[in-house]
Amino acid sequence: MNTIIALLRGINVGGHGKLPMRELKALLEGMGLANVQTYIQSGNVIFQSERADWPALAQEIGAAIGESHGFVPQVMLLRLADLETAVSHTPFPTTDEQHKTLHFYFLASAPPNPDLASLEAIKSETEQFALIDAVFYLHAPDGIGRSRLAVKVERALGVAATARNWRTVSKLLEMGTAVSA
DSSP, X not given: OEEEEEEETTTTBTTBSOOOXXXXXXXXXXXXXXXXXXXXXXXXXXXXXXXXXXXXXXXXXXXXXXXXXXXXXXXXXXXHHHHHHHHHTOOSOOSGGGTTTEEEEEESSOOSSOXXXXXXXXOOSSOEEEEETTEEEEXXXXXXXXXXXXXXXXXXXXXXXXXXXXHHHHHHHHHXXXXXX
16 A cells, blocks of 8 residues: 655645645545545645555545535645655755754656746845755745745746645654554
8 A cells, every 4th residue: 555645735824725634534534545644734644545546636635625625725645755755855954953944845746947046046145945856945044934935936946836844744754654664
């Protein structure tokens, strides 16, 4: 059985896309997904499935949420190995102190023509970033809320993205590993 991490974009942010995690868990279990677990209120889910057509599964999850809650979030599915690779390739420190300053932008695909020069031009003196395959890493020591670069990432890369901080990524990896055991 495959262990899958689902990252739902725009869930429970700023009063929009309200979806209680217990309702999301029940919805996914009703779709036949196994060992469903959620983490915090921002659309992070671990589950297991034998399904091979992941694009179709992502669309089905979005459609089911649309039917039950009136909005269709972007759903990005990752294999546990994808998350492990993203963590192992992190070019920045991954300590507990980095939990709010290190961000992983998981991309729908590797960007064919990323405009990294535009991001370089607007980054602060303290910010650092790297693009490795389909993950964009941002270290923003002054906070992501102050980062002009953070809001421009998706446009500059030209592909859909959803971001998670280091604490969330490390917790999802821990949960996914436990489910797989």
